[in-house]
Structures are given as C-alpha cells and as structure tokens.
Amino acid sequence: MKKETSKIIIGRAEWFSFPTLGIPAIKARIDSGAKTSSIHAYHIKPFQRDGVDWVKFEVHPVQGNRRVVIDCESPIVDQRKVKSSSGTSEKRYVVRAPVTIGDRVWDIELTLTNRDSMGYRMLLGREAMIGRMMIDPEKSFCLGKVSDTKVKILYKVSNIKG
Numbered sequence: 001m002k003k004e005t006s007k008i009i010i011g012r013a014e015w016f017s018f019p020t021l022g023i024p025a026i027k028a029r030i031d032s033g034a035k036t037s038s039i040h041a042y043h044i045k046p047f048q049r050d051g052v053d054w055v056k057f058e059v060h061p062v063q064g065n066r067r068v069v070i071d072c073e074s075p076i077v078d079q080r081k082v083k084s085s086s087g088t089s090e091k092r093y094v095v096r097a098p099v100t101i102g103d104r105v106w107d108i109e110l111t112l113t114n115r116d117s118m119g120y121r122m123l124l125g126r127e128a129m130i131g132r133m134m135i136d137p138e139k140s141f142c143l144g145k146v147s148d149t150k151v152k153i154l155y156k157v158s159n160i161k162g
Helices: 148-155
Strands: 008-010 013-018 023-030 037-040 042-049 052-059 070-075 078-083 089-101 104-113 122-124 133-135
Touching (some): 013 122, 070 089
Parallel strands (some): 037 104
Antiparallel strands (some): 013 023, 037 122, 042 052, 078 089, 089 104
C-alpha cells in the first residue's frame, strides 16, 4: 500500500519560486476560485524552436518594482480563454513549470497575463493545489516569509521599491 503524503497548510498568500524560469521568489495570492494559476507576464511573443511552439515573456517578479526584469522562455502547453475576476475574457498562453514551495516541488500550469493592476504578481489557482494543499484563510506565509533583504540578495538589487 502506498503511503499518502500529508497536505501542506498554506495561507491566503505565500512565497513560491520557479527555478527553471529564473524566478527565485515571487509572492502569490491563493485563489481556490480560480481554476488555473497565472503569472504577471508582458512582452509575450510566441516563436518556434525545432518545430515546437514556444513563448518568450518578461516578468516583474517583485511587487512595486519595475526595474527587476526576468526574461523567460517556455514551450507553449495550450492557449485558453480565461475569464478574469472582473468578468472580461482573454486568450492566454499556458506554460508548465516546476514550482517550489517549502521543501516540495511539482509542475503547475501558468497562464501568462499582465497583472500590473493586481496586488500580486502571481495567483495560485486550485488545479495547482489539488491533493497537495489546504488553505487556512486566516493566515499568510505559513511556509515562511521572504524578507526584503533576501529579495534584494536574490535579485541583486539595492532597493526593492521603484
């Protein structure tokens, strides 16, 4: 009989990382009402590599800071019509990347969209959580906070604001 692993308890916001995308820390809002996770992306440009559809995009992973820019590339998994919380529909590219939270790593799908008007650079949707997480909405950063000092070190910047 296979031993069942316990679910991670997370709060309404948590820190994640995407090493294969070059994103060592990104703060996400947890939203079980959203099906798919999304990440703040702009300058989104599809291209082909060896006959496979890929997408290039840039990410501002630090909230309130437009100077920190991460250039990303990933194979395209899908294109989906996504209805935002404001009710508008948008066709988005979908990529898959391993996410790290705490000491666990697994692949999740991310839709690429401009989240400039949103409070968080990432939203973690329910598909990424199924079978792995339980949400305690009273709490935030159950698996640890990433301090401003640590963010400065990770992104090699002297000031994270701006």
